[in-house]
Amino acid sequence: MNFAKRDDRPLVVVEKIKGALRITAVDQRASRLELTRGLTLADARARVPDLTVADADAKADARFIERLALLCDRFTPSVAFDLSDGLMLDITGCAHLFGGEAALRKLVVDRMNGIGLSIRASIASTPDAARALARFNRIDIAPQGQDEALVRRLPVAALSGLERETVVALSRAGLKMIGDLADRPSQVLAARFGQNLVTRLMRTLGRENARITPLRPVPAVVAERHFAEPLTQAATLEDVLATLIDDAVRGMQERDEGGRVFEASFFRSDGDVRRLTVQTGHPCRDAPLILRLYRERLDTLADPIDPGFGFDAIRLAVLVTETLKTMQPHLDGHGKEDDPVSDLVDRLIVRFGRDRVLRFEARDTYDPDRDAQLVSAADICAEGHRATMPRIAWPVPEPGEPPTRPLQLFDPPQPIEALAEVPDGPPLRFRWRRVLHEVTRAEGPERIAPEWWRKKSDEQERDYYRVEDEAGCRFWIFRQGHYGEGTTHPRWFLHGVFA
Amino acid sequence: MLHNTLSMLRHSMKGLAEGCCPDASGLITFGASTIDDALGGGLARGRLHDIYADTTAHIGAATGFAAALALRAAKGKSLLWVWQEFLENETGRLNASGLAELGLDPGRIILVRARDAEGVLRAGEQAARCAALGAVVVEPWGEPKMLDFTASRRLSLAATKSGTSILMLRVAASPAQSAAATRWRVQALPSRALAANAPGFPAFELNLLRHRGGIAGHVWRVEWDRDRKCFQDRQRTDAAPVSRPVVSVSRDGSAAAGVRPYEFRKAG
Numbered sequence: 001m002n003f004a005k006r007d008d009r010p011l012v013v014v015e016k017i018k019g020a021l022r023i024t025a026v027d028q029r030a031s032r033l034e035l036t037r038g039l040t041l042a043d044a045r046a047r048v049p050d051l052t053v054a055d056a057d058a059k060a061d062a063r064f065i066e067r068l069a070l071l072c073d074r075f076t077p078s079v080a081f082d083l084s085d086g087l088m089l090d091i092t093g094c095a096h097l098f099g100g101e102a103a104l105r106k107l108v109v110d111r112m113n114g115i116g117l118s119i120r121a122s123i124a125s126t127p128d129a130a131r132a133l134a135r136f137n138r139i140d141i142a143p144q145g146q147d148e149a150l151v152r153r154l155p156v157a158a159l160s161g162l163e164r165e166t167v168v169a170l171s172r173a174g175l176k177m178i179g180d181l182a183d184r185p186s187q188v189l190a191a192r193f194g195q196n197l198v199t200r201l202m203r204t205l206g207r208e209n210a211r212i213t214p215l216r217p218v219p220a221v222v223a224e225r226h227f228a229e230p231l232t233q234a235a236t237l238e239d240v241l242a243t244l245i246d247d248a249v250r251g252m253q254e255r256d257e258g259g260r261v262f263e264a265s266f267f268r269s270d271g272d273v274r275r276l277t278v279q280t281g282h283p284c285r286d287a288p289l290i291l292r293l294y295r296e297r298l299d300t301l302a303d304p305i306d307p308g309f310g311f312d313a314i315r316l317a318v319l320v321t322e323t324l325k326t327m328q329p330h331l332d333g334h335g336k337e338d339d340p341v342s343d344l345v346d347r348l349i350v351r352f353g354r355d356r357v358l359r360f361e362a363r364d365t366y367d368p369d370r371d372a373q374l375v376s377a378a379d380i381c382a383e384g385h386r387a388t389m390p391r392i393a394w395p396v397p398e399p400g401e402p403p404t405r406p407l408q409l410f411d412p413p414q415p416i417e418a419l420a421e422v423p424d425g426p427p428l429r430f431r432w433r434r435v436l437h438e439v440t441r442a443e444g445p446e447r448i449a450p451e452w453w454r455k456k457s458d459e460q461e462r463d464y465y466r467v468e469d470e471a472g473c474r475f476w477i478f479r480q481g482h483y484g485e486g487t488t489h490p491r492w493f494l495h496g497v498f499a
Numbered sequence: 500m501l502h503n504t505l506s507m508l509r510h511s512m513k514g515l516a517e518g519c520c521p522d523a524s525g526l527i528t529f530g531a532s533t534i535d536d537a538l539g540g541g542l543a544r545g546r547l548h549d550i551y552a553d554t555t556a557h558i559g560a561a562t563g564f565a566a567a568l569a570l571r572a573a574k575g576k577s578l579l580w581v582w583q584e585f586l587e588n589e590t591g592r593l594n595a596s597g598l599a600e601l602g603l604d605p606g607r608i609i610l611v612r613a614r615d616a617e618g619v620l621r622a623g624e625q626a627a628r629c630a631a632l633g634a635v636v637v638e639p640w641g642e643p644k645m646l647d648f649t650a651s652r653r654l655s656l657a658a659t660k661s662g663t664s665i666l667m668l669r670v671a672a673s674p675a676q677s678a679a680a681t682r683w684r685v686q687a688l689p690s691r692a693l694a695a696n697a698p699g700f701p702a703f704e705l706n707l708l709r710h711r712g713g714i715a716g717h718v719w720r721v722e723w724d725r726d727r728k729c730f731q732d733r734q735r736t737d738a739a740p741v742s743r744p745v746v747s748v749s750r751d752g753s754a755a756a757g758v759r760p761y762e763f764r765k766a767g
Contacts, residue, residue: 340629341629344579351621352613356611356612356613358610372594372596394596397602402690403597403600407597407598408562408592408594409594411592441696442697468698470689471686471689472687472704473559473687475559499723
């Protein structure tokens with residue numbers, strides 16, 4: 001859907017198909033002149049010399065449809081793409097919020113007309129029936145139980161997902177309408193044209209229902225407010241959010257669940273949607289805490305929420321929930337839930353992001369690069385381990401021994417030039433960052449070989465040395481490979497710094 | 500019961516008299532009597548303390564000193580360590596097993612990797628307001644413009660209010676004016692060699708540059724004793740050196756210089 005400069009000439013969109021520029025879409029004016037899809041541009045020009053031609057841009061089309069899908073998100077949380085140029089809305093249980101199916105349909109059509117689109121919209125009992133009716137019949141709403149009667153009058157091409165050959169074969173067999181197929185025994189059809197045809201037929205006739213796969217997961221708990229007049233005051237957003245949070249908390253309480261991921265969607269009247277997500281480290285249904293996290297989030301937005309012409313709906317969805325039983329508070333009135341440290345972690349995560357607030361997680365390995373992994377503090381509960389994984393204890397240092405592992409590690413290890421005794425003596429001196437360090441004390445080697453189940457073919461074992469230079473700085477350096485093995489000299493690296 | 504209430508009241512009165520919350524009273528002791536005596540018992544808890552690495556090469560020592568001091572300040576509570584992302588290239592990233600080797604529990608440390616100095620200060624201030632934390636280590640890189648007297652004053656106020664100590668670890672920066680209660684310059688100190696000339700326990704040379712309401716200008720040489728989780732004065736321990744390797748003397752009296760006898764130390 002490329003919108004070229006508006007002029008009065010018919011508009012066609014062309015794409016190179018089978019070596020020729022062919023029309024893939026036309027506007028109303030062009031369609032009135034009987035320019036159709038599939039026609040070559042040369043033919044079209046021969047018929048109508050004065051044409052506006054635009055190149056097809058599939059990516060831009062997809063982006064546009066995606067924006068439309070976001071816009072429709074305000075009518076129902078379950079929106080899916082339909083082929084490349086349609087949207088499917090599952091309005092089960094949503095229509096009454098907008099005053100019935102007819103009113104909802106009118107709302108959608110008006111909204112689309114408002115942004116300059118003319119659309120076809122149909123409501124039916126199953127997705128396939130609605131698709132067939134919208135694309136081939138222009139029936140607004142199929143009355144309850146009448147889907148089949150309406151669909152029967154459509155050509156077989158209205159069955160979606162059929163191969164071209166099947167459609168041709170059907171028409172050659174004289175089966176032109178869906179009604180012709182509906183009366184035949186399904187076994188015969190399946191034997192001749194494949195099971196797919198029967199499935200599609202059943203779905204389109206409304207005898208079998210198929211769920212659509214929504215673009216965005218349908219949240220467990222949703223609270224939303226629609227406003228009669230668009231809301232323009234940014235200050236009132238927080239109040240609305242507070243009431244929504246209260247609603248969501250009540251919803252979670254009924255399910256004995258707590259939320260981990262919350263998403264607030266601000267629907268602007270011009271179709272834009274702004275979404276803000278906050279996460280908590282543990283399941284939470286503490287309304288003031290969630291509101292505080294949202295305040296933090298709103299404070300730290302690089303580009304504040306622009307109300308534009310106002311928001312006409314705000315929705316708070318709890319995307320991820322976990323079981324959270326109501327707990328008896330302690331006798332002093334403090335529950336276990338208000339742990340100030342995990343509260344702080346949550347606020348830091350909101351401000352700095354999930355991947356910047358971290359904790360160490362012990363790993364069962366000798367590899368110094370991997371023995372402690374930094375994982376997001378959001379994934380780890382307050383005691384410092386994951387609930388789902390077996391707890392690995394931190395190694396206990398041996399009493400009376402100096403530290404054998406450095407306080408700080410370089411990733412990747414820093415290459416150094418070292419002069420060492422052959423074959424496996426510690427370095428006598430080394431140069432790191434252009435500074436020469438004379439080694440006064442050394443211990444080693446401690447050989448650490450890569451774990452055989454992870455070893456890459458060219459990876460060599462490392463001989464580690466703890467060394468101290470004349471200034472008293474202590475380093476952890478290693479030699480990769482051995483002297484006298486192969487033609488290349490082993491290389492030296494500085495891997496860490498001791499206290 | 501009555502006695503308890505009275506003592507609690509007295510305690511909170513004492514806190515009020517000192518102009519801060521009751522938790523903030525109390526001192527971070529070093530465990531080495533010479534330092535504790537000179538400081539009048541120890542460092543004030545719930546304050547800002549600046550720790551400068553002498554040069555970038557001494558970052559290991561400064562970080563070690565900060566970690567050890569944070570451990571003594573925390574008293575078993577959680578720690579928060581916030582650093583500027585850029586530091587990882589320059590000085591390496593904190594290593595869990597290395598922290599464990601200094602006596603800290605890596606599982607109780609919350610780490611924040613901030614993108615810039617502003618983020619470091621924000622996170623540090625937010626953490627300093629949390630009284631449930633034992634200590635906060637704040638580690639910016641270099642001399643950022645926004646780390647001025649006002650910024651350090653804000654941190655200091657937040658620490659005073661909550662009673663959480665803040666250790667400001669500075670790398671590649673020269674000591675500057677700040678609202679810190681004490682300012683330290685830390686250098687690595689050659690360790691006392693173990694058998695077979697192996698590097699020994701972490702040792703630091705501490706230079707107290709500034710001490711608000713106290714005497715500055717002290718230099719101490721200390722060693723960190725992980726097993727007892729305290730600092731030890733080196734002057735005292737120097738008197739009794741552990742066994743050193745003995746270089747054999749040849750018949751003409753010249754020591755076999757430079758040739759290290761192959762000795763082995765039971766380790767690990």
